[in-house]
Amino acid sequence: MANVYYVAPNGNDGAAGTQSAPWASIARAQTAAKAGDTVYFRGGTFAYTRANSACSSQTATVDAITLNKSGSSSNPIRYWAYPGEKPVFTFSAMKDDCRIKGFDVIGSYLHLKGLEVTGVPQNNNRNHESWGLWISGSNNTFELINTHHHMGAGLFISGGGGNLVLNSDSHENYDRRSSNGAGESGDGFGSHYTPAGRPANVFRGCRAWWNSDDGFDLIHTYSPVLIENSWSWRNGYVPGTTTSAGNGAGFKAGGFGAKYDAGAVKHTVRFSVALDNKAAGFYSNHQPVANDYFNNTSYGNHPDFDMRGINSSGASVGRGNLRNNIAYTGTLLANMNGTTASHNSWNLGIPLSDAQFRSVSTSGWDAPRQIGGSLPVLPHLRLATNSALIDKGTDVGLPYSGSAPDLGAFENDGR
Numbered sequence: 001m002a003n004v005y006y007v008a009p010n011g012n013d014g015a016a017g018t019q020s021a022p023w024a025s026i027a028r029a030q031t032a033a034k035a036g037d038t039v040y041f042r043g044g045t046f047a048y049t050r051a052n053s054a055c056s057s058q059t060a061t062v063d064a065i066t067l068n069k070s071g072s073s074s075n076p077i078r079y080w081a082y083p084g085e086k087p088v089f090t091f092s093a094m095k096d097d098c099r100i101k102g103f104d105v106i107g108s109y110l111h112l113k114g115l116e117v118t119g120v121p122q123n124n125n126r127n128h129e130s131w132g133l134w135i136s137g138s139n140n141t142f143e144l145i146n147t148h149h150h151m152g153a154g155l156f157i158s159g160g161g162g163n164l165v166l167n168s169d170s171h172e173n174y175d176r177r178s179s180n181g182a183g184e185s186g187d188g189f190g191s192h193y194t195p196a197g198r199p200a201n202v203f204r205g206c207r208a209w210w211n212s213d214d215g216f217d218l219i220h221t222y223s224p225v226l227i228e229n230s231w232s233w234r235n236g237y238v239p240g241t242t243t244s245a246g247n248g249a250g251f252k253a254g255g256f257g258a259k260y261d262a263g264a265v266k267h268t269v270r271f272s273v274a275l276d277n278k279a280a281g282f283y284s285n286h287q288p289v290a291n292d293y294f295n296n297t298s299y300g301n302h303p304d305f306d307m308r309g310i311n312s313s314g315a316s317v318g319r320g321n322l323r324n325n326i327a328y329t330g331t332l333l334a335n336m337n338g339t340t341a342s343h344n345s346w347n348l349g350i351p352l353s354d355a356q357f358r359s360v361s362t363s364g365w366d367a368p369r370q371i372g373g374s375l376p377v378l379p380h381l382r383l384a385t386n387s388a389l390i391d392k393g394t395d396v397g398l399p400y401s402g403s404a405p406d407l408g409a410f411e412n413d414g415r
């Protein structure tokens with residue numbers, strides 16, 4: 001029988017774990033939870049001041065929270081915000097003198113929902129980064145996670161496969177004490193080091209903004225990643241400023257440190273928006289194989305699409321299959337020789353102007369989500385009723401309305 005447990009900021013780990021007598025910690029809840037159980041977190045702040053083990057050296061890694069118990073494919077363990085409430089896990093007061101993972105998710109078949117995760121620090125300058133959530137488990141779901149203001153990546157998959165990151169936000173992460181340069185490892189979302197043959201990790205409905213390095217980063221991974229319906233903006237700067245920090249790609253889709261790697265696999269980025277990133281909106285990052293970039297909108301990036309790949313001789317060559325994309329303002333394109341590109345705004349000779357869009361505003365992209373967690377419906381970079389970009393795309397096997405797909409991330413509702 002599935003059990004329901006409760007954890008609250010004013011709880012007590014010696015209590016019964018019921019709604020009227022909640023526990024205080026997720027660690028206590030995990031000792032009881034088994035496949036099919038649900039743990040509800042009440043609203044308020046869960047503040048951590050130390051890791052659950054000691055730093056064995058200044059370059060060791062410790063966890064604030066270790067989730068190492070798994071659910072099962074039909075019965076995940078659920079760690080959910082209590083409906084209508086906002087539990088906040090804050091780690092900024094931790095003093096541990098080594099690398100820190102806020103949530104270290106080793107287990108599989110877990111479902112985390114509605115949790116805010118913030119403030120994991122770097123307490124020395126001998127490492128590249130700390131991490132908000134680190135995931136080496138598989139087949140987990142991270143839903144409505146708000147991860148931000150860490151000194152390192154907001155959510156970092158390392159080795160796991162089949163994970164779904166759904167309707168989550170990662171923002172204003174800045175690893176200012178990094179040994180490889182301040183800001184160089186503060187990505188919003190990452191998927192890395194997954195061995196070959198695993199099911200894809202998927203990012204859907206996610207937003208990354210004002211992270212010091214990249215919005216999404218898929219370097220060094222051997223199983224596919226799918227990013228769809230996601231937005232990435234203003235990355236590459238010290239959060240809240242226009243001071244340059246790390247790399248600044250919106251979507252960095254693959255690569256192996258600028259080396260050819262025969263194990264590369266195709267990633268897919270579709271129905272997504274990059275705007276005002278310091279560097280490329282969509283970047284192949286020396287990827288040895290051609291990724292699919294379908295129906296994306298890139299606005300004001302530098303450049304909007306940089307398809308720099310690498311061949312088996314180690315030479316730079318364009319790599320990418322591009323269809324139905326829009327590149328507008330910024331510096332548009334780089335390294336297109338070697339790609340296959342058709343039905344994109346730059347292939348069609350349609351003069352672009354602000355009038356093609358309902359709005360070209362670059363503010364308000366962080367507006368509240370819809371009930372249920374989907375991205376807000378904004379006029380931003382949606383096609384105007386009479387836009388010349390409507391029905392100018394080609395069928396790539398994905399749903400569309402009207403006589404053909406439109407260009408860009410937002411299909412005009414048939415109008």
Ligand SMILES: [Ca+2]
Pocket residue numbers: 183184185213246247
């Ligand atoms: Ca970097």
Ligand SMILES: [Ca+2]
Pocket residue numbers: 184185186187213214217247
């Ligand atoms: Ca990065």
Ligand SMILES: [Ca+2]
Pocket residue numbers: 390391400401402403404405406411412
């Ligand atoms: Ca259409």
